[in-house]
Amino acid sequence: xxxxxxxxxxxxxxxxxxxxxxxxxxxxxxxxxxxxxxxxxxxxxxxxxxxxxxxxxxxxxxxxxxxxxxxxxxxxxxxxxxxxxxxxxxxxxxxxxxxxxxxxxxxxxxxxxxxxxxxxxxxxxxxxxxxxxxxxxxxxxxxxxxxxxxxxxxxxxxxxxxx
Amino acid sequence: xxxxxxxxxxxxxxxxxxxxxxxxxxxxxxxxxxxxxxxxxxxxxxxxxxxxxxxxxxxxxxxxxxxxxxxxxxxxxxxxxxxxxxxxxxxxxxxxxxxxxxxxxxxxxxxxxxxxxxxxxxxxxxxxxxxxxxxxxxxxxxxxxxxxxxxxxxxxxxxxxxx
Numbered sequence: 001x002x003x004x005x006x007x008x009x010x011x012x013x014x015x016x017x018x019x020x021x022x023x024x025x026x027x028x029x030x031x032x033x034x035x036x037x038x039x040x041x042x043x044x045x046x047x048x049x050x051x052x053x054x055x056x057x058x059x060x061x062x063x064x065x066x067x068x069x070x071x072x073x074x075x076x077x078x079x080x081x082x083x084x085x086x087x088x089x090x091x092x093x094x095x096x097x098x099x100x101x102x103x104x105x106x107x108x109x110x111x112x113x114x115x116x117x118x119x120x121x122x123x124x125x126x127x128x129x130x131x132x133x134x135x136x137x138x139x140x141x142x143x144x145x146x147x148x149x150x151x152x153x154x155x156x157x158x159x160x161x162x163x
Numbered sequence: 164x165x166x167x168x169x170x171x172x173x174x175x176x177x178x179x180x181x182x183x184x185x186x187x188x189x190x191x192x193x194x195x196x197x198x199x200x201x202x203x204x205x206x207x208x209x210x211x212x213x214x215x216x217x218x219x220x221x222x223x224x225x226x227x228x229x230x231x232x233x234x235x236x237x238x239x240x241x242x243x244x245x246x247x248x249x250x251x252x253x254x255x256x257x258x259x260x261x262x263x264x265x266x267x268x269x270x271x272x273x274x275x276x277x278x279x280x281x282x283x284x285x286x287x288x289x290x291x292x293x294x295x296x297x298x299x300x301x302x303x304x305x306x307x308x309x310x311x312x313x314x315x316x317x318x319x320x321x322x323x324x325x326x
Contacts (some may be wrong), residue, residue, distance in 0.1 A: 002279075004166075011305075014301050014302065036316050054219055116165075142165075143310045144182055145308040145312065146315065148312070149311070150315070
């Protein structure tokens with residue numbers, strides 16, 4: 001049956017494919033490139049993608065994060081360190097694959113009945129920007145492309161993409 | 164009735180809201196800032212957002228583009244000129260509002276029956292990356308955030324955002 005949940009599952013795959021298209025061509029050295037001076041570089045952005053996809057399970061009420069130690073490093077508003085002060089790119093890429101697998105399972109079991117429900121971390125529904133699980137899903141997909149576009153600047157600088 | 168089309172309509176609004184959140188705070192001078200040297204700056208990105216949302220109607224089989232003259236300037240792979248060689252930011256912002264209004268009408272009339280149809284510009288379905296109207300919709304929303312993220316770098320540099 002074609003449902004909104006199945007559409008979100010397909011859209012999740014398109015998002016992951018697009019993100020992978022920006023991170024797979026980059027070398028460890030290219031990830032060190034600064035994008036917004038003092039605010040982010042490739043390593044921070046990669047870790048930020050991991051934390052964003054990781055906490056999806058908490059917002060959906062489907063379990064804890066896999067990498068709680070990353071939140072202080074890569075969460076929204078975290079202080080930027082030099083690339084060498086973060087876990088190696090290989091570890092972050094592996095973490096990205098693992099959170100994607102976790103979320104694939106969530107999408108495969110998602111039903112349309114859950115979508116209008118308040119997300120699992122809502123405190124004040126009226127004041128909450130995301131409000132429902134549907135809005136969490138949409139915002140998470142858009143958020144990941146927002147930062148993929150920033151990583152895409154490194155891909156373009158390195159001549160590996162026309163973006 | 165809650166349909167996939169209605170979900171896409173809501174997602175379109177979230178996309179536009181997010182794009183506006185990155186472009187509205189920027190001054191004309193800030194739009195001149197280079198992002199990927201030799202490949203894009205704020206003015207090109209703004210024009211590129213316009214052309215991308217404008218040709219959505221053609222892919223959906225819902226009419227022509229409103230700003231055909233922009234494709235040579237802002238289309239994928241167009242040669243980068245200096246910011247002063249483009250139409251003024253005020254004109255591009257106005258064009259962005261107009262194509263959003265055009266697309267709001269398309270989303271308000273969209274039905275789920277159209278979604279699995281080949282998009283209107285398909286030549287070879289098997290080789291076409293987008294294939295269906297549903298995939299066009301998903302890709303267009305993600306594409307706009309990809310470039311909004313790049314504009315967000317200017318917003319962050321200017322201290323108007325934490326991104």
